[in-house]
Amino acid sequence: MDEISTGSMLLLLLFLILCSAFFSSSETGMMALNRYRLKHLAKQGHKGAKRASKLLERPDRLLGLILIGNNFVNILLTSLATALAISLLSDDSLAVALTPVILTPIVLIFAEVAPKTLAALNPEKLAFTSSIILKPLLVLMYPLVWLVNWISNIVVRMLGADPNKMDGDSLSQEELRTVVHEAGGMIPKRHQQMLLSILDLEKVTVEDIMIPRTELIGIDLEDDWQDIVEQLANTQHTRIPVFEGDINNIQGIVHARNALHLLAKGRFTRDTLMQQMRDAYFVPEGTPLHTQLLNFQRKKRRNGLVVDEYGDIQGMVTLEDILEEIVGEFTTDTASLDKGVHPQEDGSFVVDGGISIRELNRLLSLTFPEDGPKTLSGLITEYLEEIPEQGTSMRLAGYPVEVMQTKDNTVKKARVLPELFDEAKAKQFLDNR
Structure with a gap:
């Protein structure tokens, strides 16, 4: 073999190694992409993200294309390297024996480990760039890719798996909790705690945060009227339950502002108090906080009386209590801080x-x-x-x-x-x- 043909073969070998490195890095880069960031970039109109997202809609076809290309390049690379060794050495057996010994570390380092490591470190850059070639290549080789996928899917079904049943990108609650924890400096510590608290709302029920029945402060209509007036004048609460004799005999909820307004005008009587009351809102015990938060929003209420299965009042839960489960204490009332x-x-x-x-x-x-x-x-x-x-x-x-x-x-x-x-x-x- 003359000098020119030998040089041409060496250049072709180098080109094939680069092709193998391309397919190897493309596989790792595509599979290492953060799917949630990819969706975000695609929605923002990033062209590379759109191409990669489209290719990843059918990962079986993408992997089929990459593996077909990689194996074809590696087989051609081995054949060409063997032919070159035979042309350079007089002993054909020695050439055949030395080719894999010399070629394996070269392919392993320059066509596998190095490009895949680089792709794992910079998945977006390599994946978005490689998608420019992979997308038209998939169209060109689609019949062969489809045939390979069809045969491989038959084998997968024989092994008891469903190739069409792919795990979605949805996250479980615990996985989402891990994502929040791993966000590090991307999400401030205070915001992380708030997000985790929102996730915990499903585990916590109204009994966990309610004001227990023994600590409920309300207006007993059977008390002396002057005592009721003094109680209203000194109350620290905004919405006060009104009952007669026993808390289970609830009459309604009165807003302290309205009662004090009547008191200031000298029109505070039992009848005017009853007119200012709003019907009590009852919450079944065992209601998760995330459900109760939505119920408060839907019914335009800020508090509710927690009742057991017999209808007996167990305590009171307020919108403020639920919000404090998320954002922490925000009251400045010293009695509440105690x-x-x-x-x-x-x-x-x-x-x-x-x-x-x-x-x-x-x-x-x-x-x-x-x-x-x-x-x-x-x-x-x-x-x-x-x-x-x-x-x-x-x-x-x-x-x-x-x-x-x-x-x-x-x-x-x-x-x-x-x-x-x-x-x-x-x-x-x-x-x-």
Whole structure:
């Protein structure tokens, strides 16, 4: 073989290696594209994103095209390299033996590993560029691609899989949670927490955040009228339930502003109060927060009375409580900020028994179980299986707890240590109470 033909073959070998690298990098680049970013760019009118998105609508055809091209190039590359080796060496057997030894590392490095690594690091740049060639190439080779896919799909079906059933791009809730966590600096930490809180709304029910019945503040029409006037004049609440004798005998909800307006004009009577009331809105217990948020929006309400299966009122849930689950506390009312948790000098906390387990865990970073009783009082009572006496000590979820006050068959106050102590220290703490 003369010098010119040998040089031509070397140039052709180099071209084939570049073609192999193109197909290898195209495969990795296309498959490594972020599908959500790709959809966003395509909607923004990015031409490369549109081409890549169109090709990825049928990934089986795209892979078929790339693999056909890559295998064809590699086979041609091997044949040409063997022919070149035979022409350069007098021993044909030696040429055939040396060709794979020399060609394999060259193809592996320059046509596989290096281009695929580069494509994995810069998938968009390589995928969008390669789509310029892949799109017309798919049209040109469509009959062969279709035939290869048809045969391979038969094999896939024989193995018990459905080639037409491809996993969509939809994300589960836990996968979306991971995406938010992995967003890093792209989403501010505060916004990440808000997004995660929105995802948690489905897991939390109205009982977890409601104001329990024992802490509801309302107007009892059987009270002395002067006491009702004083209660309205000093109330810190905007919407107040009105009942007669018992909270279950609810008459309606009155807006404090309207009642105070009547009071200022000297026209505050039982009849005018009843006229200003709005019918109470009832919420079944067990309602998830995301559902209740939509119900508040649809019914144009800001609060609702939570009722059990017998229709008895269990507490009140407000729109503000749900929003605080998403954005955190935003009230400036000192009474609301108290939350019934009082720090002590010894590192413990005196906690109101009616506080919700969810709120207590959030305030003190504790891990009391939230899938059972909703209040600390209920959790203690369930654990002891009786109404505890003052001074009773125990360990709940590993935390030392002491009952400080009981009243009306409930725990009114308890002392909680927010740290998990070892057995000896916990025993010493409980023995000293």
